[in-house]
Amino acid sequence: DGGITQSPKYLFRKEGQNVTLSCEQNLNHDAMYWYRQDPGQGLRLIYYSQIVNDFQKGDIAEGYSVSREKKESFPLTVTSAQKNPTAFYLCASSIMGGLGKLFFGSGTQLSVL
Amino acid sequence: AQTVTQSQPEMSVQEAETVTLSCTYDTSESDYYLFWYKQPPSRQMILVIRQEAYKQQNATENRFSVNFQKAAKSFSLKISDSQLGDAAMYFCAGYIGTASKLTFGTGTRLQVTL
Numbered sequence: 001d002g003g004i005t006q007s008p009k010y011l012f013r014k015e016g017q018n019v020t021l022s023c024e025q026n027l028n029h030d031a032m033y034w035y036r037q038d039p040g041q042g043l044r045l046i047y048y049s050q051i052v053n054d055f056q057k058g059d060i061a062e063g064y065s066v067s068r069e070k071k072e073s074f075p076l077t078v079t080s081a082q083k084n085p086t087a088f089y090l091c092a093s094s095i096m097g098g099l100g101k102l103f104f105g106s107g108t109q110l111s112v113l
Numbered sequence: 114a115q116t117v118t119q120s121q122p123e124m125s126v127q128e129a130e131t132v133t134l135s136c137t138y139d140t141s142e143s144d145y146y147l148f149w150y151k152q153p154p155s156r157q158m159i160l161v162i163r164q165e166a167y168k169q170q171n172a173t174e175n176r177f178s179v180n181f182q183k184a185a186k187s188f189s190l191k192i193s194d195s196q197l198g199d200a201a202m203y204f205c206a207g208y209i210g211t212a213s214k215l216t217f218g219t220g221t222r223l224q225v226t227l
Contacts, residue, residue, distance in 0.1 A: 033214075040122075042204060042217040043158075050213065058214065090158060100146045100208025100215045104158040 002027045006091050006105035012113050013078065013085055021076045021108045023091035029103070030096040032074035036060060037088040037107075046089075049074055050096065078110060086112050115140045117207050119218035126195045127226050133180075134190045134221045136205030145209045147181070149190045152202040152220070161203070164188065192223075200225045 004025045013019045025032065031050045035043040045058030049068040063082025068074055074093075078085045088109050092102040116139045126132035138147065149161040164172045164181050171179050176196075180189045192199055205218040 035217075040219060042219040044217075045214055048214060088156065092158070099210065100148055100206065101160060101163060102158070102215060106155065106157045 004091060004093055004103055004105035006089075006108050008108060009106070011108055011110045013110060014113050016080045018077055018079050019085075019110070021078070021089055021091075021110070023074045023076065023105060024072055025074075025091075025093045025103075025105075026072060027093055027103060028071070029093035029098075030071070031094045031098065032068070033092040033094075033102065034058075034064075034066065034074070034076045035090045035092065037090060043090065046076065085110055115142075115145075115207055115209055115212065115216050117205050117216050117218040119205050119221050121221045122219075123222045123224070125224040125226060126192070126199075128195055128197060130195055131191060131193045132195055132223065134192075134203050134205075134223065136188045136190070136218055138186050138188060138205070138207050140186075140207065140209060142209045142211060144211075145207055147179075147188045148206040148208070148215070149177070149179070150204045150206060150217075152204065153198075154201070158204070162190070195225050197225050197227075199223060 007022045033048040034046040047066045049055035065077045090107045091105040118137045145166045147164045151159045151161045162174045176193045178191045202220045204220045208215045
């Protein structure tokens with residue numbers, strides 16, 4: 001079945017630690033996105049990539065980093081510079097020119113120990 | 114800049130009844146697309162319906178339809194014959210081609226009662 005796989009489902013971060021959230025898709029989509037969801041704030045865009053080896057900052061990129069070495073994969077690293085990382089993280093993908101029609105993964109809940 | 118506003122944090126509807134969720138948006142662009150996404154308790158976002166700004170006709174998908182008022186920058190979602198499975202968070206979102214990104218509202222939690 002085609003889809004987007006996010007792992008792990010739950011992740012805990014210690015003080016000063018970097019953690020990486022995985023996102024893999026087998027939909028052959030060109031574009032991939034990372035969103036952060038906080039209670040009462042909807043979804044906010046962290047980073048997005050429209051092509052391999054290229055990505056752009058979203059609205060809240062500080063404290064995060066990404067890579068896009070393969071079309072299928074778009075991992076997100078939450079660095080120690082992100083002082084409030086507790087949130088639900090959603091990965092999404094779309095075809096080029098998808099015009100907002102996104103397919104989402106099932107998300108990763110990140111909490112601070 | 115683009116903003117999407119949902120002013121109803123929570124709504125409730127009885128099973129088999131009709132409910133309307135409100136959304137307003139603001140953009141200076143003429144080419145844009147509007148969406149309603151559903152987030153059930155599983156937390157996976159699902160596309161419900163899409164409206165192209167250049168189309169005057171309101172989009173419909175089975176029991177879901179929109180009321181798109183371009184001049185008023187209003188985009189409401191009507192759910193007819195509500196079912197227990199419709200209980201979820203509903204997010205309004207807008208996409209502007211020049212920005213290449215989707216902007217979400219803060220969501221409306223819909224409860225469906227027997």
